[in-house]
Amino acid sequence: MREETTTCCIAGGGPAGMMLGFLLARAGIEVTVLEKHADFLRDFRGDTIHPSTLELMHELGLLEAFLKLPHSKEDHIVARFGDDEITVADFSHLPVKAPYVAFMPQWDFLDFLAERGREQPSFHLRMQTKAEGLIKQNGRVAGVTAMAPDGPLSIRADLVVAADGRSSDLRAASGLPVEVLGAPMDVLWFRLSRNKSDRNQTFGQVAGGRFFIMLNRGDYWQCAFIIPKGSLESLQVRGMRAFRDGVVALSPFLQDRIAELRSWDDIKLLSVAVDRLTRWWTPGLLCIGDAAHAMSPIGGVGINLAVQDAVATANLLVAPLREKRLTDTALAAVQHRREFPAKLTQSMQIAIQNRVITPLLVSRGPVTPPLPLRLLQRFPLLRRLPARLIGMGIRPEHIGPALRPVRPN
Secondary structure, three states: OEEEEEEEEEEOOOHHHHHHHHHHHHOOOOEEEEEOOOOOOOOOOOOEEOHHHHHHHHHOOOHHHHOOOOOEEEOEEEEEEOOEEEEEEEHHHOOOOOOOEEEOOHHHHHHHHHHHHHOOOOEEEEEOOEEEEEEEEOOEEEEEEEEEOOEEEEEEEEEEEEOOOOOOHHHHHHOOOEEEOOOOEEEEEEEEEOOOOOOOOOEEEEEOOEEEEEEEOOOEEEEEEEEEOOOHHHHHHHOHHHHHHHHHHHOHHHOOOHHHOOOHHHOEEEEOOOEEEOOOEEOOEEEOHHHOEEOOOHHHOHHHHHHHHHHHHHHHHHHHHHOOOOOHHHHHHHHHHHHHHHHHHHHHHHHHHHHHHHHHHHOOOOOOOOHHHHHHHHOHHHHHHHHHHHHOOOOOOOOOHHHOOOOOO
16 A cells, blocks of 8 residues: 655545645645545535635635636525515625625535645645545554555545545544434435526525525526425325426426426435534544534535634644644644534524424425514514624634745745
């Protein structure tokens, strides 16, 4: 087995892994990021770049270049309950450089970070390389074993970061305890073409027993159809025609293109899971992003929490990594910094799941907006609260002075 060495080895090229790799390399730390796929093209990945993440791009001096990528802007989030249209959040009042949500395919976001990373001499991105196991030495994690296109590989590192998602192989190998919180729903992802006469706004539509979200991706709609957990098989038994009719009943303007869904092969299942580690680290290993706390898709906050984890990790660990004095206390400090925001966000998601989503999914009669949403409609000023919670999150991170680029003498 070939062997390499680095200072920090990151498993997973998602938002957490790519942002952390870029920030550490920008600060002069030798870093290797492992991504098991050949590219970042996955339709089921989240599209929502929230104001908190856009503010970080501004602090890095990258916002102008970032916003040249194809995207749409939404400073209001709208949901329709039957015939009632509710503005759920108003981001326009947030005190940031970009007070809106940017809807951008996640692969563009990750490609952008990868390109910025490659500009740093200490950044190494290995595509089609899957982290499979942990190397342990003297009671601590000392690296990873991986499978690369040209064969098995071992990478020795002062720090291994598991950012390889909710089904993290490294998390499983670590034996760190997981608390499963549960989710009552799954999501069916599919795409339908978008006509120029369609509305521009990304929106959600709720009607008896059905919850449908459409994300504007320019020339097509990325659609999320929320179903009770484990109910896909019963939908398939009823047939594709019944499913298409259900979509059109929610959004009649799709009638002229719903036939684009030819079979169940055109629909991908995203199994929703909400869980979290009770401890994010073991000596030599740290878990962040979905590997530490898998989020519900409610609010589209997962990508942004992952980025916040990466920034906090870089802020707290860049000096110990640079000076070769990484300690367990430093790893515990990352969890201490980010555990409260993750727990509180999950608690809010679970409350919405139990009090809003579950009753809507089992309802078969006329749907009326829940009381909190009716209050948002009646008192527009209240819309700033969900905008703050969704758009900025709990305890937003900032690019600290330790992450400034190291300049050669």
